[in-house]
Each structure stands twice: as structure tokens, then as C-alpha cells.
Amino acid sequence: MAKPPRLDEFQRIARFFAPLAGEGALCLKDDVALIDGPAGTQYVLKTDAIVEGVHFFPDDPPGQVAQKLLRVNLSDLAAKGAMPVGYLLTTALTVRQGEAWLAKFSAGLAADQRKYSIMLLGGDSTRTKGTATLSVTAIGRIAKGTAPLRGGARPGDAIYMTGTLGDAALGLSVAKGGLKNRSAAHRRFLLDRYRLPQPRLDLGRKIARVATAAMDISDGLVADLGHICEVSGVAAIVETARLPLSQAARVALKADPRLLEIILTGGDDYEILFTARAVPGRLPVTQIGRIEKGQGVTVLDGDGKKLRFKQSGYRHF
Amino acid sequence: MAKPPRLDEFQRIARFFAPLAGEGALCLKDDVALIDGPAGTQYVLKTDAIVEGVHFFPDDPPGQVAQKLLRVNLSDLAAKGAMPVGYLLTTALTVRQGEAWLAKFSAGLAADQRKYSIMLLGGDSTRTKGTATLSVTAIGRIAKGTAPLRGGARPGDAIYMTGTLGDAALGLSVAKGGLKNRSAAHRRFLLDRYRLPQPRLDLGRKIARVATAAMDISDGLVADLGHICEVSGVAAIVETARLPLSQAARVALKADPRLLEIILTGGDDYEILFTARAVPGRLPVTQIGRIEKGQGVTVLDGDGKKLRFKQSGYRHF
Structure with a gap:
């Protein structure tokens, strides 16, 4: 029996995830989600993951990995006209990302926090035996209804x-x-x-x-x-x-x-x-x-x- | 020369991430972050990742993996007295998580969305060659200042x-x-x-x-x-x-x-x-x-x- 053709990422999202999306998710047809903030504002939420061996490599400078991770998310906020507020960070790291790696990684984050006036709001830190995966959820703020979609x-x-x-x-x-x-x-x-x-x-x-x-x-x-x-x-x-x-x-x-x-x-x-x-x-x-x-x-x-x-x-x- | 003793997860967070934390992050000493919402409310934000081979296994029922991922985050919202609003999802999946797996995974999410009256707000979907890693950022709402920390x-x-x-x-x-x-x-x-x-x-x-x-x-x-x-x-x-x-x-x-x-x-x-x-x-x-x-x-x-x-x-x- 012939195997059905594999779906690409967009088709997988359309079939398996779009039906789960609710108000604020823009039907997953945008890069960001919007939820109401205080006093006529909205929060713009964006989450993006990077994977070792796909988006970065074990010998890439850790500070640069940190900044790329943060900035690809901030770039989505930029396209919606948002002022960045902060971010949540999850790290699933291997033995290859030891303390020396982490020190440089967090120094990279610290430099970009100053550059973009943002702060770490929370996160989760776990171990993995396979490939390191890191994700950021970035939060920005706009006047309600002003985001170009x-x-x-x-x-x-x-x-x-x-x-x-x-x-x-x-x-x-x-x-x-x-x-x-x-x-x-x-x-x-x-x-x-x-x-x-x-x-x-x-x-x-x-x-x-x-x-x-x-x-x-x-x-x-x-x-x-x-x-x-x-x-x-x-x-x-x-x-x-x-x-x-x-x-x-x-x-x-x-x-x-x-x-x-x-x-x-x-x-x-x-x-x-x-x-x-x-x-x-x-x-x-x-x-x-x-x-x-x-x-x-x-x-x-x-x-x-x-x-x-x-x-x-x-x-x- | 003796190698310095490895830090445990709490020590790694304290040394490398706590200095990055800002207002709303509760110094990373809580499970959640808080940001202001509309009309005297606050959003409670929680992010948690699960890793294949650590938190779940390739032959675990995919719907159950989805529900565990969601519920460990909702549990943190529960402890703060929050009403769940929605969640963002990042998936870094391998060839082991094919379309049949994804169909069951998303059905598990759909069932829990009904159970907990929440919606998918956005996400990111990527491939990995190593181990699958999934993370959720859950968002809940409380009256401002009412979260027990x-x-x-x-x-x-x-x-x-x-x-x-x-x-x-x-x-x-x-x-x-x-x-x-x-x-x-x-x-x-x-x-x-x-x-x-x-x-x-x-x-x-x-x-x-x-x-x-x-x-x-x-x-x-x-x-x-x-x-x-x-x-x-x-x-x-x-x-x-x-x-x-x-x-x-x-x-x-x-x-x-x-x-x-x-x-x-x-x-x-x-x-x-x-x-x-x-x-x-x-x-x-x-x-x-x-x-x-x-x-x-x-x-x-x-x-x-x-x-x-x-x-x-x-x-x-």
C-alpha cells in the first residue's frame, strides 16, 4: 500500500493545530497572538524554538546563540509595531552545554536585555540526553488594535x-x-x-x-x-x-x-x-x-x- | 586539577538566570511570572518543557503526552488561583512523531481544551534529528495581587x-x-x-x-x-x-x-x-x-x- 505523502510544516499546522486555535490566535495565520493588556493595550505574544544541529551548532558562540534565539522572537514583535516587555525561556540542555557554555549564554542574554530594555520573566530548565532545544516566548505591548497583521x-x-x-x-x-x-x-x-x-x-x-x-x-x-x-x-x-x-x-x-x-x-x-x-x-x-x-x-x-x-x-x- | 563540582538545576538557575530576571519574574523564586492584564487583573504566565526519553517515551500514548504537557502547566496556574486563558505551544519533533502521532497528540489537546475551557493562542513547529522536545507557555488570569506566592x-x-x-x-x-x-x-x-x-x-x-x-x-x-x-x-x-x-x-x-x-x-x-x-x-x-x-x-x-x-x-x- 502506498504511503500517503508527508505533509510539510504548514500543512501539519493547518491540519493538526489550526483547529485548536481560539480568539487571539488569529487562526494561527499570523506569527503572533494578541491578548488584552491594561488600559487600552494589547500584548503581542510570540514563541519560537531553536534546535541544536538545525538552528545552531555545538561550537557556535553561546552568547550568539542566546542573542539569535531572543532576536528572532523580537523581530516578530517589531513587525507588529510592539514595544518589547520581556520573555520566558525554556532550555533543554545536554552535557555539551556545561557551566562555561551557560555563563556565555547568559552573558549574551544580559547584553541583549540592556540593548532592548527587556527582562527575563520566567522559565524552565531541564536536561536532555539528545539534542539541546531552547525556546523563548517574547511579550511585547501595543495600543489595542494597532498591530498590522x-x-x-x-x-x-x-x-x-x-x-x-x-x-x-x-x-x-x-x-x-x-x-x-x-x-x-x-x-x-x-x-x-x-x-x-x-x-x-x-x-x-x-x-x-x-x-x-x-x-x-x-x-x-x-x-x-x-x-x-x-x-x-x-x-x-x-x-x-x-x-x-x-x-x-x-x-x-x-x-x-x-x-x-x-x-x-x-x-x-x-x-x-x-x-x-x-x-x-x-x-x-x-x-x-x-x-x-x-x-x-x-x-x-x-x-x-x-x-x-x-x-x-x-x-x- | 580537580574539576569544580557540577551545579544542580537550582544552582544553575540561581547563578546564570536569576540575575537576568526583572519585575514580574518574582526573582525566579516562584513557578510563575505575573504581568498586568486589563481592568485590575494580572496574567499568570508559566512555561514548562518535556523531553522525549526524560519526561515521556516514544511509545507513550500521544494524547496522554499532550495532556500531561498541558496539565503540568495548568497545575501551576491552579496553585496561584488563576483561571486559565490559553497557551502557546512549541514542538520540536523527530521522524518518530509522524502524522498518526500528531493526530492523536492534537486530539488530546482538543479534549483538554474543552475540559479546561482554554484555547491554543499560537506556537512554533520545527523538526529535530535528536530527541523530541515540547514546551507550553500557559496563561491564566487573576484579580491583581491575589496570587499566593x-x-x-x-x-x-x-x-x-x-x-x-x-x-x-x-x-x-x-x-x-x-x-x-x-x-x-x-x-x-x-x-x-x-x-x-x-x-x-x-x-x-x-x-x-x-x-x-x-x-x-x-x-x-x-x-x-x-x-x-x-x-x-x-x-x-x-x-x-x-x-x-x-x-x-x-x-x-x-x-x-x-x-x-x-x-x-x-x-x-x-x-x-x-x-x-x-x-x-x-x-x-x-x-x-x-x-x-x-x-x-x-x-x-x-x-x-x-x-x-x-x-x-x-x-x-
Whole structure:
């Protein structure tokens, strides 16, 4: 008897977890949950786990592991315009994470607590014999009803993003031994962008005032824009000529145009992707496309030709 | 050069995590965190992780794993008198947890959502190659300032607990192949008490009105009462003659008096342990001892002689 095809993560969530979701969970179609806070506020709740061997490695600097864990959650708060309040931490650690590791890990947390004015609120600490798994539940605060969600994009909106695209995915290539013919400075820059996200918290609060939909780019631009399109019931057109690229990414792409695929579909950027009718000129964001009627994400190359994406890859029609 | 002695979990928390804790975290000296909610309420937040091979096993019924994960967190809310609101769930699963496993797991969650009137608020779902790790952040609500914490026990208070003591620890013995000479019905009862905690939510709300300190019994009576004594700066006297025992535990203890150690120090009861000046007569709880000046937990046997505990064991003076 043929085995039924395995469900991917999104299908597993849709089948097994979405039916459990209640008010505040936004049908699990958003990155965050919302619950009422004091005096006309709401708490924005986000939980994310990282796994040894998948999201980090035993010889990664422990302080950096701590900060990445915290920041991937803060990035979701940033996309909702939230002011971070604090976080809960669960750690299931192996013998590989001894006291020296823990000391550096907690120093990393302490540094980011100062940087982002947040505090540890509670947690759970347990042992495991297998792989270490760490999770954070981050809590932020907004004025009630002001969070831009995934479902608000409308035809006629423009599509914007903060920062630059693809550096983290290129940095992952560097970490894996790729991009050897790039300069040491560029390789270092890309690697840093991969290793340590910079949640756009200040900018996120300004964006929330004008955005019709917003999320952070964690799975890659095409996939994440696809989430906005699906929940909003709209289509997106992205023009590659408009994409904000760092100097390092621009030079790498010029030397090897095939890197465009990685830039467009790689993850871990942790920039804010959003839609809006318009934005104030002083907002340091880049328009990368527009929302239209229809469905799906269309990417136009420099000549205005459509690129088509299959999962994480793409090909010309 | 001698290796420094390894810190236990409490020492690791005290050294590496307590310095990170802020307002609302209760210095990590409580099981829960508190943040302000709407209209004079507070949210009670609790996070707990379970690990494959440590807290559950690949062939445990998945629905029961789900319910245990949820209920150990709800039990902490119960001890603070909270009304559960919802929970966030992170799952890092292996190939051993396939779709059939997930279907049963989510059915277990669905059943408990109905039982406890709670909803899934959000989560994160990831793969791991090692051991599965699951964590829940449970959220409950109380009237502001009404949660009985660990630090409020005072000399002259009586010590009480809900339900019966030691069934879960004896159930664990059954699961490991012990207590073979007990009846099938008693073995089944004890096993159920180990496998499926019954968070005392309704009773917890009544207890919160009178308790000076409260927590749930998860690490064992002696250890958990020790936490209350340490944070409150008091001593506790427990009389074994007063301990509430189930019929199954009573029969087993009569047959083998050495089981008293397991009953007093075994974990996983998830009953509420609390101190109060007095309780209303209709409250179905049992007084098991009293709070005095001093420090530490003293247990008196049936003849009024002191038992002394070393870690999880005990011996006569």
C-alpha cells in the first residue's frame, strides 16, 4: 500500500493545530497572538524554538546563540509595531552545554536585555540526553488594535521592506564554505548578517502606523510575501530591479547572477516586509513592488520578465 | 586539577538566570511570572518543557503526552488561583512523531481544551534529528495581587494539601515494573495518577482566598515545601500520621513501610501545597503540618520521631 505523502510544516499546522486555535490566535495565520493588556493595550505574544544541529551548532558562540534565539522572537514583535516587555525561556540542555557554555549564554542574554530594555520573566530548565532545544516566548505591548497583521494587504498597496535583502542567506553560504572569491570584509559582513539578526523595533513602530499588512522576513521574501498574499487574498508583483541590496550582496550577485535565487528565497533576513498605500518620505524603507488583484507572488527580472519559483528555487518561463 | 563540582538545576538557575530576571519574574523564586492584564487583573504566565526519553517515551500514548504537557502547566496556574486563558505551544519533533502521532497528540489537546475551557493562542513547529522536545507557555488570569506566592508563609500558619500524596511516585514504580504484589486495580489507579495529572483549578481559586503561600507539588512534598520555607524564611513541621493517602497507597505502605520515602519525596503529584492561618471547614483539603520559626523541613513519623532527608532519601536520627 502506498504511503500517503508527508505533509510539510504548514500543512501539519493547518491540519493538526489550526483547529485548536481560539480568539487571539488569529487562526494561527499570523506569527503572533494578541491578548488584552491594561488600559487600552494589547500584548503581542510570540514563541519560537531553536534546535541544536538545525538552528545552531555545538561550537557556535553561546552568547550568539542566546542573542539569535531572543532576536528572532523580537523581530516578530517589531513587525507588529510592539514595544518589547520581556520573555520566558525554556532550555533543554545536554552535557555539551556545561557551566562555561551557560555563563556565555547568559552573558549574551544580559547584553541583549540592556540593548532592548527587556527582562527575563520566567522559565524552565531541564536536561536532555539528545539534542539541546531552547525556546523563548517574547511579550511585547501595543495600543489595542494597532498591530498590522498578515491579512490586510489590498490591491493598490505598495510593497516595502526595511534594510537589505539576502545578506543572511549569502552569509549562510559563506558559513558553509561558499563565496570564496569574495573579499574577506564582504564575507565577514554577510556572515554577521546571518549570525545576528537586528530586529527593527524602532522602525517597526513607525511602520505600524501606516502598514496595511506586515511580517518579518524569516522564511525568505518569496515565501513570506506568499503568506501575506494568501491570508489577504491578493497578488504581489516584485521587481528585482528595486530590491535593496547591500554592497556585499550587489558585488556577489554581479559576479554570479545565479545568486539571485538565494537572495529572493533564502531566509533569516529578519527585516520587516509590509504593504501600505504610501509611506512618509522620511521612513528609511524601500518599495519593492505592488499588490494587485489575484493570487500568488510574481517576481519580474531586470527586463520585466517573469521569474517563476518552485518551492525554494525558481526558473524562467 | 580537580574539576569544580557540577551545579544542580537550582544552582544553575540561581547563578546564570536569576540575575537576568526583572519585575514580574518574582526573582525566579516562584513557578510563575505575573504581568498586568486589563481592568485590575494580572496574567499568570508559566512555561514548562518535556523531553522525549526524560519526561515521556516514544511509545507513550500521544494524547496522554499532550495532556500531561498541558496539565503540568495548568497545575501551576491552579496553585496561584488563576483561571486559565490559553497557551502557546512549541514542538520540536523527530521522524518518530509522524502524522498518526500528531493526530492523536492534537486530539488530546482538543479534549483538554474543552475540559479546561482554554484555547491554543499560537506556537512554533520545527523538526529535530535528536530527541523530541515540547514546551507550553500557559496563561491564566487573576484579580491583581491575589496570587499566593512562595514567600508568604509565616510562623503559626498551618500547612495543607489537596488530594492524596505519593500516588504518582508509586505509579512511576508500577510503570517501572515495581509493586508487583499489589492488586491490578490499585496498580492501575496509581499508574493513572502518574500518567495524567488533575490540575486543581476550581479548588485552587478557593484556596487562593485564604492561602499565605502556595505552589503545586511537582518535585515531591519535602523538596517543594523546602522551597516555600526557603523563600518565606520559615521552618515546616510535617506529621506523617496526617498525610492524605489513597487506599492504594495506604495498602502498599502497610505492606512495605519503606515506601514512605517515595511517598514523601517522589514527584508528579500536581496537588496544591499551601499554608494558611486556617481554612473554611468545607474546603476539601488536609492539614499535614505547621509553619514555625527557623528553617528547613522536619518530618515526624507516626511516633513523633524526626525523619531526616538527604536529597531524595531519608533516614532516622
